[in-house]
Structures are given as structure tokens and as C-alpha cells.
Amino acid sequence: MVEAEFHHHPLTPFWKWITFTCDICGKEDKDKGMPYMCQPCGLWIHRSCASFPRSVKVMRHKHLLHLTLSSLEFLQPDPRICQLCVQKLDTRYGLYYCSKCDFVAHLDCAIFKENREDIDMQKFEDEDEVPELDELVDLELTNGFTYNCTICEFDLDVVCSLKSDIFTHEGHEHRLILSNTTHTQKCNCCDNERCQVFRCTTCEFVLDFQCATLPHTTRYGQHEHPFTLSYRVEDDSGEYYCDICEEERQDLKYWFYYCEDCSYPTHPNCIIGKYPNYKFGGAHTFDCHSHPLTFVEENKDHP
Ligand SMILES: [Zn+2]
Ligand SMILES: [Zn+2]
Ligand SMILES: [Zn+2]
Ligand SMILES: [Zn+2]
Ligand SMILES: [Zn+2]
Ligand SMILES: [Zn+2]
Ligand SMILES: [Zn+2]
Ligand SMILES: [Zn+2]
Structure with missing residues (x-):
């Protein structure tokens, strides 16, 4: 036995x-x-x-999650979305669950080291102690992610006080949730593959941090007009180039910068260059995001 x-x-x-x-x-x-x-x-x-394990604590949720043999608890076998990887979850089998909040997670996602929070489980054996756990988590509202961009060859520490890790971006019509996975996922708006991306809960859209944090407008050298981040191809010519490097823009879905006055399209990497014009050390608020994000250049003094 x-x-x-x-x-x-x-x-x-x-x-x-x-x-x-x-x-x-x-x-x-x-x-x-x-x-x-x-x-x-x-x-x-x-x-x-x-x-x-019977219970786990993940960083993204304030309560303990309990392993549930869901066929016994979920009346309808509705397909659900795992709130850690933002992909489909089959509720006919085991899952980690918070019944207070109806929070569900795949078994593998809940025990994945990037998601899991190391706490002394003994302390929280008694359900009554969960409120104490709430307080403990409230003190640590800030999640730190390190975003390693191999294209730009620097690390961004994305410090974001996202309690829910949910945001919307004007480049996509549905809300997006942070997804951590052990395998890489390809961004829909560029060539990158990452283990940490934002995923849509409604469709299969995937957005990496680099695209999520592209400035809405940018300037290029002495060019007199600002360039705007664009999500749909500029015309129906069927041929799309970058006017800086003169290479083709590979995928029609990929985002690009565009000066409308001059019909001047560019790759994001070509116009922004190696060092995007983030305000290092300062808070950067997107119009698409409810919380300020702070970008910190890794090698400079950390706060
Ligand atoms: Zn049994
Ligand atoms: Zn999952
Ligand atoms: Zn098994
Ligand atoms: Zn909960
Ligand atoms: Zn991207
Ligand atoms: Zn979507
Ligand atoms: Zn280019
Ligand atoms: Zn122009």
C-alpha cells in the first residue's frame, strides 16, 4: 500500500x-x-x-492551490484555461485548484520552478491560517521578471506590480495574460521564441515582452516626422519592405514602424536599434497597460 x-x-x-x-x-x-x-x-x-504534492503555492496566486481530481468536483467538463500558461486545460483529470477564486492550473505548470513559490507548507497546513498568507503576499505585491533579449543583447528587469498579470494592448483586441512555460512559444508579431510571453485567453495570439514594450511612437535620426507602431500592413501591394535595411518584411502579421507622411515603413529592430529608447530606471507607462512598468538596465545600479 x-x-x-x-x-x-x-x-x-x-x-x-x-x-x-x-x-x-x-x-x-x-x-x-x-x-x-x-x-x-x-x-x-x-x-x-x-x-x-497535495498543495502548492504559486507566485501568481495568493492562496494555496490543492490538487483536485476534478471529475469529482467539476460538474461540467468545461474546457478551462490554465492561469499560469494560459493554454487549455482538460478538467476531466487532475489539476491544481483554488475553490475560493476558481483559479485552475495544470499540474506541471503549478510545480514548475518559475511559477512555484517556496514557502514553508507546514505553516499553512491549517486552512484557517490562509488569511495570514494573504497579508504576507500583500507585502510582496511586486513581481520581478527578468526579460533576457538575445536580439538586443541586454537584460531588462521588468518590475511590474501586476497583481493579476493581465493587460490589454491596442495591437490586439482581447486581453492578454502572462504565460510561463517550460517550452518556448513564438511571438505572433516578430521572430522571437520565448518561455515567458503574454497569451490571449480567447484566441491563440502570443506576444513577447519585446513587442509588448515597443514604444507607440519613435523617431529616426534626422527624419522630421515621428514613426508610429503599426499592426496591419500599410497597403495591399503584396510586397512589404523595410526602407532602412531594404530587406523584405517576412510576415504580414509582424508589427512595424511607419511614417504615414512619407509612406516609410521600417522593421522595429532597424529603427530602434540595439538600445531601444526606454527611459532606463524610470517608470514607463503604456497607454495599453493599467500598471506602470519599470525597465532597469541590468548592469547599472539596481534599486
Ligand atoms: Zn480513493
Ligand atoms: Zn498550464
Ligand atoms: Zn499520470
Ligand atoms: Zn484563491
Ligand atoms: Zn515579438
Ligand atoms: Zn486574442
Ligand atoms: Zn529593416
Ligand atoms: Zn516622414
């Missing part, structure tokens, strides 16, 4: 190679075909899945 932290019955090893679908991770696994089972509940569980 084996005890799994998250289940109130002991689990029995099943000494036969069988094909089954794990009730925790939802995967069918022929190679690991010697599962644990819970006879009273009719559950089949991978040996490796029996070791998920």
Missing part, C-alpha cells in the same frame, strides 16, 4: 503491464504500465504521478 498526499485512500500497486489512462495526468502510457490503483474510487494512477 502506498499513500499519495493528495488522496484519502491508500493506493495499491497493480503488478501487471496494462494500458490505462492515468486519472491524474490524463495521459495514456503503455511503457509505464504498472500503475497504482484506488479500488474504492476506481482510479488508475501512474507511479510517478502519485508523488504530486
Whole structure:
């Protein structure tokens, strides 16, 4: 008999190679075909899945999340969105859940080290102590992300007092949520692939930090007009170039800067150059964002 932290019955090893679908991770696994089972509940569980912790604390949520065998708690098997990676989550299997806030997360996302908060779980064993946890988290409202941009070859420390990590950008019609994943995701507006991006909850749109923080307007050398960040191609000619480097703009979805007076389009990298004109050390407020973001150049004095 084996005890799994998250289940109130002991689990029995099943000494036969069988094909089954794990009730925790939802995967069918022929190679690991010697599962644990819970006879009273009719559950089949991978040996490796029996070791998920009962509760975890993630940075993005103030309460503890509890491992839930969701088929027992969710009445309708609605597809939900994991609030850590912002991708679909199948509620027929195990997930981490806060019932107070209806917050759901994939098992792997909740235990991913980038998301998980290291706290002394013993202290919060008793549910009644959760309010104390709230206070503790309120003191640490500020999340720090480091954004490493390989194209610009510098690190941005994006310090953002985003309690919910939700924002909207005028380049996209739906709201976006910060997504942390172990694999890279390709930005829809440029060539970059990142593990930390913003994702749309409604469609498959992905926006990386670099594009999310592009200034709305910028200047180029002695050019007399400002250039505006543009989200849709400037005409229907079918041929789109950057007038600085004279190379083609590869994807019609990619954002670019445009001087309308002169019909002068450019790649963001070509006009902004290696060092974007962020006001280093100062707060940078986008019109699209409800909270000020502060960009700090890594090598200079940190606050
Ligand atoms: Zn499993
Ligand atoms: Zn059981
Ligand atoms: Zn997830
Ligand atoms: Zn909660
Ligand atoms: Zn991008
Ligand atoms: Zn969308
Ligand atoms: Zn260019
Ligand atoms: Zn111009």
C-alpha cells in the first residue's frame, strides 16, 4: 500500500503491464504500465504521478492551490484555461485548484520552478491560517521578471506590480495574460521564441515582452516626422519592405514602424536599434497597460 498526499485512500500497486489512462495526468502510457490503483474510487494512477504534492503555492496566486481530481468536483467538463500558461486545460483529470477564486492550473505548470513559490507548507497546513498568507503576499505585491533579449543583447528587469498579470494592448483586441512555460512559444508579431510571453485567453495570439514594450511612437535620426507602431500592413501591394535595411518584411502579421507622411515603413529592430529608447530606471507607462512598468538596465545600479 502506498499513500499519495493528495488522496484519502491508500493506493495499491497493480503488478501487471496494462494500458490505462492515468486519472491524474490524463495521459495514456503503455511503457509505464504498472500503475497504482484506488479500488474504492476506481482510479488508475501512474507511479510517478502519485508523488504530486497535495498543495502548492504559486507566485501568481495568493492562496494555496490543492490538487483536485476534478471529475469529482467539476460538474461540467468545461474546457478551462490554465492561469499560469494560459493554454487549455482538460478538467476531466487532475489539476491544481483554488475553490475560493476558481483559479485552475495544470499540474506541471503549478510545480514548475518559475511559477512555484517556496514557502514553508507546514505553516499553512491549517486552512484557517490562509488569511495570514494573504497579508504576507500583500507585502510582496511586486513581481520581478527578468526579460533576457538575445536580439538586443541586454537584460531588462521588468518590475511590474501586476497583481493579476493581465493587460490589454491596442495591437490586439482581447486581453492578454502572462504565460510561463517550460517550452518556448513564438511571438505572433516578430521572430522571437520565448518561455515567458503574454497569451490571449480567447484566441491563440502570443506576444513577447519585446513587442509588448515597443514604444507607440519613435523617431529616426534626422527624419522630421515621428514613426508610429503599426499592426496591419500599410497597403495591399503584396510586397512589404523595410526602407532602412531594404530587406523584405517576412510576415504580414509582424508589427512595424511607419511614417504615414512619407509612406516609410521600417522593421522595429532597424529603427530602434540595439538600445531601444526606454527611459532606463524610470517608470514607463503604456497607454495599453493599467500598471506602470519599470525597465532597469541590468548592469547599472539596481534599486
Ligand atoms: Zn499520470
Ligand atoms: Zn480513493
Ligand atoms: Zn498550464
Ligand atoms: Zn484563491
Ligand atoms: Zn515579438
Ligand atoms: Zn486574442
Ligand atoms: Zn529593416
Ligand atoms: Zn516622414
